[in-house]
Amino acid sequence: MRKVPVSCFIISKNEADRIARTIRSVRPWVDEVVVVDSESTDDTVSVALAEGCRVITQPWLGFGGQKRFAEDQCRNNWVFNVDADEVVTPQLEQEILAVFAAGNPEFIAYGMPLQMVYPGSAKPRPLARDHWYVRLYDRRFVRFRNSRVHDAVVTDNYPIGRLRAPMHHYSMRSxxxxxxxxxxxxxxxxxxxxxxxxxxxxxxxxxxxxxxxxxxxxxxxxxxxxxxxxxxxxxxxxxxxxxxxxxxxxxxxxxxxxxxxxxxx
Known part of the structure; x- marks a missing residue:
C-alpha cells in the first residue's frame, strides 16, 4: 500500500488492551507511528513495539504539553494525532489518502468527526453527533495548545479543511x-x-x-x-x-x- 508522508502520534498510559487496534488502523498507510508513553505499568510499550511503532517514554506533561512533545518527536511536518482509544475507519483512511494524492494538501489542517461507541457495542449509534476535532495538520503552521487541561490544535485564522468520514472513539471500557x-x-x-x-x-x-x-x-x-x-x-x-x-x-x-x-x- 502507498504510504502518505505523515507521522501519526499517539499518547498513551496503560492502554495495552486496546492500543494495538488503534495502531493497526493507521500503520499500513502512514510513514511512521510514534507512541509517547507516560510511564505505563502494563504492557503498553511492548505491544506498541511489537506493532512496529517507535516508542518514547515521557513523564506526563499535561494534555497539551504531552501532545506538543509528541509533535516534536515526529520526522514529518505533516502529523496525525490519534488517541489510544480511537480507531480510524477505512472511509477516513481513504479521505486522507485522497488529500495527499495530488501532492501538497489544499489546507494546512483538517478536522474530522469523532463518533462515540458505547461499551459492548461494535459501532456508533445511528446519526451519531459527538465531536469534531482538528487532528491532521502541518506542524510548521499550527500546533496543540500548551495546556495542562485541554488538548486542542490552535488554528488561528487559517482556513481548515473538513473531512466527512469519522474516527470511532472507544472511550469507555465500561x-x-x-x-x-x-x-x-x-x-x-x-x-x-x-x-x-x-x-x-x-x-x-x-x-x-x-x-x-x-x-x-x-x-x-x-x-x-x-x-x-x-x-x-x-x-x-x-x-x-x-x-x-x-x-x-x-x-x-x-x-x-x-x-x-x-x-x-
Missing part, C-alpha cells in the same frame, strides 16, 4: 470506567478553573444538570442510543453538574468577587 474518568477529569477542571462571580455559579447550580442532559440526549442525539444512550447522557450531565458544585464547595468562585471588591476605583 460505564464504571466512564464514571472514574469523568470524576478524575472533573477534579482536574476544578483545580484549573478560572474564578467566576458568585451569582453566576449559583445560577449554574440550578441549570447545569438539565441543560447538559438536553445537550447530550437531544442535541448530540444519544436518544438514538436506546438505554445506553440514556445512561450515557445522564452520567455526562451529572458530572457536568458536579464540576460546578465542586467549584462552589471549594470556594474557587469567590476569588473573582473578592478581587473586584478590593480593586481601586
Amino acid at each position: 460505564f464504571a470506567d466512564m464514571k472514574r474518568k469523568l470524576n478524575e477529569r472533573t477534579w482536574l477542571l476544578v483545580e484549573n478553573s478560572a474564578p467566576g462571580a458568585t451569582g453566576s455559579i449559583r445560577l449554574r447550580l440550578l441549570s447545569e444538570l438539565p441543560m447538559n442532559f438536553f445537550k447530550y440526549y437531544i442535541v448530540r442525539r444519544h436518544v438514538m442510543g436506546g438505554p445506553k444512550g440514556l445512561r450515557y447522557a445522564s452520567i455526562q450531565a451529572r458530572y457536568r453538574f458536579l464540576k460546578i458544585y465542586r467549584i462552589w464547595r471549594t470556594g474557587r468562585h469567590k476569588t473573582a468577587t473578592a478581587a473586584s471588591v478590593s480593586a481601586p476605583a
Whole structure:
C-alpha cells in the first residue's frame, strides 16, 4: 500500500488492551507511528513495539504539553494525532489518502468527526453527533495548545479543511470506567478553573444538570442510543453538574468577587 508522508502520534498510559487496534488502523498507510508513553505499568510499550511503532517514554506533561512533545518527536511536518482509544475507519483512511494524492494538501489542517461507541457495542449509534476535532495538520503552521487541561490544535485564522468520514472513539471500557474518568477529569477542571462571580455559579447550580442532559440526549442525539444512550447522557450531565458544585464547595468562585471588591476605583 502507498504510504502518505505523515507521522501519526499517539499518547498513551496503560492502554495495552486496546492500543494495538488503534495502531493497526493507521500503520499500513502512514510513514511512521510514534507512541509517547507516560510511564505505563502494563504492557503498553511492548505491544506498541511489537506493532512496529517507535516508542518514547515521557513523564506526563499535561494534555497539551504531552501532545506538543509528541509533535516534536515526529520526522514529518505533516502529523496525525490519534488517541489510544480511537480507531480510524477505512472511509477516513481513504479521505486522507485522497488529500495527499495530488501532492501538497489544499489546507494546512483538517478536522474530522469523532463518533462515540458505547461499551459492548461494535459501532456508533445511528446519526451519531459527538465531536469534531482538528487532528491532521502541518506542524510548521499550527500546533496543540500548551495546556495542562485541554488538548486542542490552535488554528488561528487559517482556513481548515473538513473531512466527512469519522474516527470511532472507544472511550469507555465500561460505564464504571466512564464514571472514574469523568470524576478524575472533573477534579482536574476544578483545580484549573478560572474564578467566576458568585451569582453566576449559583445560577449554574440550578441549570447545569438539565441543560447538559438536553445537550447530550437531544442535541448530540444519544436518544438514538436506546438505554445506553440514556445512561450515557445522564452520567455526562451529572458530572457536568458536579464540576460546578465542586467549584462552589471549594470556594474557587469567590476569588473573582473578592478581587473586584478590593480593586481601586
